[in-house]
Amino acid sequence: MKRIIIYVATVVFLITMTIAVILYGKGYNFNFGDGKIGISGTGLLAATSQPDGAGIYINNHLTSATNNTINLPPGEYDVKISKSGYSPWNKKIKIEKEVVSSAYALLIPTAPKLNNVTQMGVSNPVLDPTRTKIAYTVSSLDDPRKNGIYILDMGLRPILTLQSSSSQIVDNTIDNFSKAKLSWSPDAKEIAATISAEPNIATTYLLKTTFNENPQDVTATLASVNLAWNEQRANQDKSQLLGFKTKLQNLIKENFAILSWSEDETKILYEANKSTNLPLIINPPLIGTNSTPETREINKGAIYAYDIKEDKNFKTMNSNVSSLNWLADSKHLIYVVDKKIQIMDYDGQNRTTIYAGPFIDDYVFSWPDSSKLLILTDLGNSNTSPNLYTIGLK
Numbered sequence: 001m002k003r004i005i006i007y008v009a010t011v012v013f014l015i016t017m018t019i020a021v022i023l024y025g026k027g028y029n030f031n032f033g034d035g036k037i038g039i040s041g042t043g044l045l046a047a048t049s050q051p052d053g054a055g056i057y058i059n060n061h062l063t064s065a066t067n068n069t070i071n072l073p074p075g076e077y078d079v080k081i082s083k084s085g086y087s088p089w090n091k092k093i094k095i096e097k098e099v100v101s102s103a104y105a106l107l108i109p110t111a112p113k114l115n116n117v118t119q120m121g122v123s124n125p126v127l128d129p130t131r132t133k134i135a136y137t138v139s140s141l142d143d144p145r146k147n148g149i150y151i152l153d154m155g156l157r158p159i160l161t162l163q164s165s166s167s168q169i170v171d172n173t174i175d176n177f178s179k180a181k182l183s184w185s186p187d188a189k190e191i192a193a194t195i196s197a198e199p200n201i202a203t204t205y206l207l208k209t210t211f212n213e214n215p216q217d218v219t220a221t222l223a224s225v226n227l228a229w230n231e232q233r234a235n236q237d238k239s240q241l242l243g244f245k246t247k248l249q250n251l252i253k254e255n256f257a258i259l260s261w262s263e264d265e266t267k268i269l270y271e272a273n274k275s276t277n278l279p280l281i282i283n284p285p286l287i288g289t290n291s292t293p294e295t296r297e298i299n300k301g302a303i304y305a306y307d308i309k310e311d312k313n314f315k316t317m318n319s320n321v322s323s324l325n326w327l328a329d330s331k332h333l334i335y336v337v338d339k340k341i342q343i344m345d346y347d348g349q350n351r352t353t354i355y356a357g358p359f360i361d362d363y364v365f366s367w368p369d370s371s372k373l374l375i376l377t378d379l380g381n382s383n384t385s386p387n388l389y390t391i392g393l394k
Contacts, residue, residue: 041074041097041098042071042072042073042074042095042097043071043072043073043074043095043096043097043098043099043100043101044069044070044071044072044095044099044100044101045058045069045070045072045077045079045093045095045100045101045102045103046068046069046100046101046102046103047064047066047067047068047069047070047079047081047102047103047104047105048066048067048102048103048104048105049066049067049081049083049089049104049105049106049107050104050105050106050107050394051083051086051107051394052066052067053065053066053083054066054081054082054083054086054105054107055081055082055083056068056070056079056080056081057078057079057080057081057082058070058072058077058078058079059077059078060078060080066081066105069100072095073095074095074096074097075094075095076092076093076094076095076291077092077093077094077095078090078092079091079092079093079103081103081105081107082107083107085109085110085111086107086108086109086110087107087108087109087110087352088107089105089106089107089350090349090350091103091292091345091349091350092291092292093291094291096287096288099287099288100288101288101291102288104331105350106327106329106331106332106343106393108343108352108354108393109392109393109394112354112355112391112392112393113391113392114357114389114390114391114392115162115389115390115392116387116388116389117152117162117165117166117374117387117388117389117390118136118150118152118166118387118388119387120138120140120141120146120385120387121138121139121140121141121384121385121386121387122136122137122138122376122385122386122387122388123136123137123138123139123178123386124136124137124180124181124182125152125363125365125374125376125388126182126183126184127184127365128184128188129184129186129187129188130188131263131328131365131366131368132153132154132155132368133151133152133153133154133155133188133209134151134152134154134365134374134388135149135150135151135152135169135182135184135191136149136150136151136152136182136388137149137150137177137178137179137180137182138150138178139178139179140385144171144172144173145171145172145173146168146171147171147172147177147178148168148169148170148171148172148177148178149168149169149170149177149178149180149182149191149193149207150166150167150168150169151166151167151169151209152165152166152388153165153166153167154367154368154374155368162390167211168211169191169207169208169209169210169211169212170193170205170207170211170212170215174214174215175195175203175205175215176195177193177195177205177215179195179196180193180194180195180205181193181194181195181196185229185232186229186232186233186236187232188209189208189209190206190207190208190209191206191207191209192204192205192206192207192218192225193205193207193215202219203217203219204217204218204219204222204225205217205218206218206225237258240261240265241253244308245281247279247281248281248308251278251279251281252268255270255272255273255274255276255278255298256268256270256271256272256273256306257270257271257272257273258270259271259303259324259325260325260326261326262326262330262346263326263328263329263330264330266307266308266309266330267305267306267307267308267326267330267346268305268306268308269303269304269305269316269324269325269326269333270303270304270305270306271301271302271303271304272298272299272300272301272302272303272304273300274300275298275299275300276297276298277296277297277298278296278297278298278313280296280311281311282310282311285311286310286311289310289312290307290310290312290347292314292345292347292348292349294312294313294314294347295313295314295315296313298313298315301318301319302315302317302318302319303315303316303317303318303319303324304316305333305346305347305348307346312347314346314347314348315348316333316344316346316348317335323335323336323362323363323364325364325366326346326366327343327366327370328366328367328368328369328370329370330346331345331346332344332345332346333345333346334354334364334366334373335364336362336364339356340353340355340356341353341354341355341356341359341364341373341375341391342354354373354391354393355373355375355391357377357379357380358377358378358379358380359375359376359377360375360376360377360378360386361376363375363376367390370393371392371393371394372390372391372392372393372394373390373391373393374388374389374390374391375388375389375390375391376388376389377389
């Protein structure tokens with residue numbers, strides 16, 4: 001009989017502990033007070049940061065450090081993630097019972113590092129559709145064989161210096177390519193270089209991304225080249241929408257003038273082409289999503305970011321900004337305002353100035369691994385030719 005009692009007690013204990021572990025994993029806390037055991041449901045806040053090891057402040061109280069998960073009673077909290085030498089990150093986050101809410105903070109250095117990538121003098125940098133290469137012109141050298149058009153491949157990982165990531169694709173021995181206006185083909189395999197000799201007189205060459213000994217003059221057939229490129233762009237746009245349900249495709253086609261897709265193609269930066277209310281695509285809404293209040297009522301001409309996976313829509317700008325684009329991590333947007341380079345979360349939160357020094361014509365590009373930005377600057381010295389510099393974000 002005693003052995004049966006011990007066996008039953010052991011089974012009950014194991015079952016009780018299993019239930020307790022499951023409840024704890026779902027965010028429940030066990031309270032012991034007044035001689036009674038109480039169970040209260042909580043939610044989880046999973047807080048991460050880049051760099052990690054930052055302090056997590058909940059309602060101004062230092063609670064933990066990233067990367068960590070915190071149990072919290074349901075409610076709305078002021079969350080701050082802070083680290084010495086970096087601008088703090090702040091956000092109101094809603095915690096729900098048995099739901100994991102996420103907080104990711106990209107912490108921006110208060111004193112970012114600048115490093116030059118080119119030394120020969122750069123003009124008119126143009127980013128390719130894959131966002132990994134930049135074509136630019138060089139005209140500051142005496143040797144025409146060194147002037148011309150170059151490509152910086154940001155995807156390369158040179159052992160010693162980024163300056164070795166650039167290669168020349170055409171020189172000035174045949175024409176003055178240093179003065180060319182550049183545009184990439186939709187597949188990023190070719191570059192159109194247009195050289196204007198006189199008003200209304202121009203020559204266009206089609207260049208490969210390797211060195212062109214005999215550049216192809218396509219001036220006479222430029223209309224057909226443009227037609228082919230437009231068809232490529234249209235096919236690319238169609239292919240990006242094919243995997244979506246019809247309701248989502250219609251939402252995008254009817255309301256969005258797409259400016260750019262995020263790198264992971266889960267978010268769309270767009271200008272509203274009419275004023276309307278966006279219908280819900282995911283109904284009922286998902287739980288544990290971004291708790292920043294969204295905007296379903298859109299106004300024509302305003303700029304928004306739409307999260308496809310969460311069916312959330314956030315306002316970013318009132319009107320189009322030429323330099324507004326995605327950081328390569330697909331979670332942030334970079335833009336220029338008042339001659340300052342700023343960054344914000346894709347939901348419009350945490351607008352932070354990255355760089356307030358001199359730079360040329362809003363040329364701001366994200367490095368493919370999000371570790372830095374690329375800008376064109378003469379560092380305030382108008383007597384020198386501008387060059388490409390990186391601004392470190394990590």
